[in-house]
Amino acid sequence: xxxxxxxxxxxxxxxxxxxxxxxxxxxxxxxxxxxxxxxxxxxxxxxxxxxxxxxxxxxxxxxxxxxxxxxxxxxxxxxxxxxxxxxxxxxxxxxxxxxxxxxxxxxxxxxxxxxxxxxxxxxxxxxxxxxxxxxxxxxxxxxxxxxxxxxxxxxxxxxxxxxxxxxxxxxxxxxxxxxxxxxxxxxxxxxxxxxxxxxxxxxxxxxxxxxxxxxxxxxxxxxxxxxxxxxxxxxxxxxxxxxxxxxxxxxxxxxxxxxxxxxxxxxxxxxxxxxxxxxxxxxxxxxxxxxxxxxxxxxxxxxxxxxxxxxxxxxxxxxxxxxxxxxxxxxxxxxxxxxxxxxxxxxxxxxxxxxxxxxxxxxxxxxxxxxxxxxxxxxxxxxxx
Ligand SMILES: Cc1cc2nc3c(=O)[nH]c(=O)nc-3n(C[C@H](O)[C@H](O)[C@H](O)COP(=O)(O)OP(=O)(O)OC[C@H]3O[C@@H](n4cnc5c(N)ncnc54)[C@H](O)[C@@H]3O)c2cc1C
Numbered sequence: 001x002x003x004x005x006x007x008x009x010x011x012x013x014x015x016x017x018x019x020x021x022x023x024x025x026x027x028x029x030x031x032x033x034x035x036x037x038x039x040x041x042x043x044x045x046x047x048x049x050x051x052x053x054x055x056x057x058x059x060x061x062x063x064x065x066x067x068x069x070x071x072x073x074x075x076x077x078x079x080x081x082x083x084x085x086x087x088x089x090x091x092x093x094x095x096x097x098x099x100x101x102x103x104x105x106x107x108x109x110x111x112x113x114x115x116x117x118x119x120x121x122x123x124x125x126x127x128x129x130x131x132x133x134x135x136x137x138x139x140x141x142x143x144x145x146x147x148x149x150x151x152x153x154x155x156x157x158x159x160x161x162x163x164x165x166x167x168x169x170x171x172x173x174x175x176x177x178x179x180x181x182x183x184x185x186x187x188x189x190x191x192x193x194x195x196x197x198x199x200x201x202x203x204x205x206x207x208x209x210x211x212x213x214x215x216x217x218x219x220x221x222x223x224x225x226x227x228x229x230x231x232x233x234x235x236x237x238x239x240x241x242x243x244x245x246x247x248x249x250x251x252x253x254x255x256x257x258x259x260x261x262x263x264x265x266x267x268x269x270x271x272x273x274x275x276x277x278x279x280x281x282x283x284x285x286x287x288x289x290x291x292x293x294x295x296x297x298x299x300x301x302x303x304x305x306x307x308x309x310x311x312x313x314x315x316x317x318x319x320x321x322x323x324x325x326x327x328x329x330x331x332x333x334x335x336x337x338x339x340x341x342x343x344x345x346x347x348x349x350x351x352x353x354x355x356x357x358x359x360x361x362x363x364x365x366x367x368x369x370x371x372x373x374x375x376x377x378x379x380x381x382x383x384x385x
Contacts (some may be wrong), residue, residue, distance in 0.1 A: 003203060003323035008262050010250055011086050012199040015215075015264070016040055017362035018072050024363045028080055036092040038254035040079045042214030044069070046320040049219050053212055053313065069217035070246035070266070071361060084301040105162035107118050108135030111163070112147055113269055114156070117349075127152045155349040155376050159369060161189040161356030162331060165190045168285045169330070181345055185352065188338055192356050197332035198267040198275055200302040203260040203323040207251075210315030214252035218242045218268065232252045243271040243305035244309070260322065265306050275301070279331050299326035342372035344379075 001008060019025040031037035045058040046069060057072050070075040082089025098105040111132040118126035120220075130150040143149075162170030164186040176186035220242070243265075250262040250316050267275065278296050281287065286296075312317050334355045342353035353372035358364040 001201075001325070003325070005203060005205060005322045007257075007261055008201075008260050008323060009085055009256055010199075010201045010204045010264050011081070011248075011253070012084060012264055013329070014362055015071065015246065015266075016073065016080060016081050016253075018075065018077040019359065020077070020363060021207055021367070024366060027366070029087065031092070032080075032351055034092065036082060036089045037080050038083045040253050041079050041210065042079075042249070042252045044073055044079070045213035047215045047216050047218045049359055050303075051312070052202060053216065055213065063275055068327075071245070073086040073215060073217050080269070081251075081253045081255075085255070098364050106134070107232075109133070109150065110170075111150065111172050114175050114178070116178045117152060126349070127154055128156045130156070145315070145341070154380060157351045157353060157369075157372050159354045161192060161334070161352070161354070164189045164352070167282065167285065169287065169289075179348055180346075180364075182348065182350070185345075186270045189352075189356055192337060193335040194331035195333040195335050196272050196276060196281065197269075198272060198328045199300055199303065199327045200264075200265040200267075200299060200306060201323075201325045201327070201328065202306065202321040203304070204263075204319065205260055206319075207261045208263075208310070208314050208318065211249070211313050213313075214341060215246070218245055220268075241266045243302070243309065244268055247306070247309070263306075265302065265309075267302065269307070271302075279328075281328075294328070295326045299324050302326060342368050342375065344372065344375050346379055349379075 001010065019028045028037055032039075043074040046054045048054065056069075056076070073079060090207070094105045095105050096109065105169065109132060111130050113131040115129045115131075116126055117129050129152045131145075131147040132150050133147060134150075158164065158172075158175075160170050163172045164182070165171055166173075166174055166176070176183045222323060223312045245266055245268040247265040250264055251254055251258060251260070256262070275298060279288075279298060303321070307318055337359040338352075338357045342351055342357050342358050344351045353368040354365050355361075355368075358368035
């Protein structure tokens with residue numbers, strides 16, 4: 001992103017990923033060989049409830065239970081990131097797909113409405129017509145509603161629960177009215193309890209001196225309110241609950257530019273809740289888009305939390321950052337996923353996959369998308385015979 005000090009790179013969404021299953025380990029090895037994934041061998045730490053910092057032991061175990069630290073960062077498994085950025089990894093996956101015969105990959109498309117053609121159910125005959133917007137397309141392509149015809153398709157795979165939720169940024173109008181089973185699905189997705197989160201993005205021209213970790217996960221109840229005057233490293237005298245569940249020096253990740261030192265901090269559920277009371281997601285049933293004003297106000301509040309948290313770990317006085325931004329994630333994590341790898345309604349020719357069905361993690365999303373794709377391909381092949 002462009003910032004006050006030129007272009008800087010942040011991972012303000014997923015921070016890293018782990019590979020627990022052998023299938024995903026194989027995939028990650030291939031992506032490493034292709035140069036779009038690398039292990040992040042940073043100094044990963046845990047900040048305990050009394051504010052002290054414990055570095056993760058170097059020994060690795062694969063028998064972890066998948067839960068220690070933010071997204072399992074302290075499970076002892078290798079942490080991977082996309083290189084030189086996470087979006088470069090996504091671009092690579094898109095290019096790989098596009099090289100397969102018959103595959104067309106379109107990016108920057110927002111699907112906003114669907115219509116079931118041919119009426120009724122049944123695996124043959126009826127198709128889905130999609131309408132929406134393509135980034136960079138002129139108004140000439142669009143109808144009076146600003147949407148253009150995106151084509152008719154045999155099958156649709158919904159890769160985000162938002163598509164089924166009226167009022168959310170990704171909602172596809174008309175979808176949950178297409179069938180009773182889809183209305184029921186939409187009700188289940190609505191109950192899948194999203195956990196919002198705010199990301200704070202900070203950049204300094206010079207590295208922060210003396211910080212003993214590159215990432216830190218916080219135990220519930222760790223204090224972010226510290227006595228900066230004591231200067232003692234990691235000592236905490238405050239009693240407020242933690243503002244953040246995770247902080248990381250993005251510049252310590254492999255392949256990231258070194259012109260500035262970039263940090264990302266993700267708010268804890270309690271701090272997120274407090275912020276949402278001041279800046280609600282929905283007012284009178286209407287989704288509130290995040291404005292520049294909202295981002296700036298949140299960034300200012302969170303910078304003050306970050307400063308209090310980091311001061312004991314920095315040599316001298318923490319300087320003000322050269323750049324400070326915030327981002328809201330309205331449905332960052334799914335607390336109660338639907339509990340299936342993916343869902344498939346063959347009679348509707350529609351599948352749903354991703355974190356809403358399989359749970360919040362890159363590996364779960366990968367497994368889910370792959371399984372949904374296999375099921376759809378098998379159905380299409382069978383119906384073509
Ligand atoms: C701040 C944050 C930090 C995280 N950190 C980690 C981490 O360190 N490790 C980890 O494993 N997981 C992490 N996660 C969780 C992880 O990012 C998710 O579990 C994962 O991205 C889910 O993948 P997905 O494909 O299901 O959904 P998404 O990644 O949300 O992808 C869904 C896509 O669908 C698109 N879409 C939605 N509606 C439409 C529409 N109508 N038309 C067109 N496109 C649409 C969206 O734009 C999006 O690109 C983090 C999540 C957040 C928010």
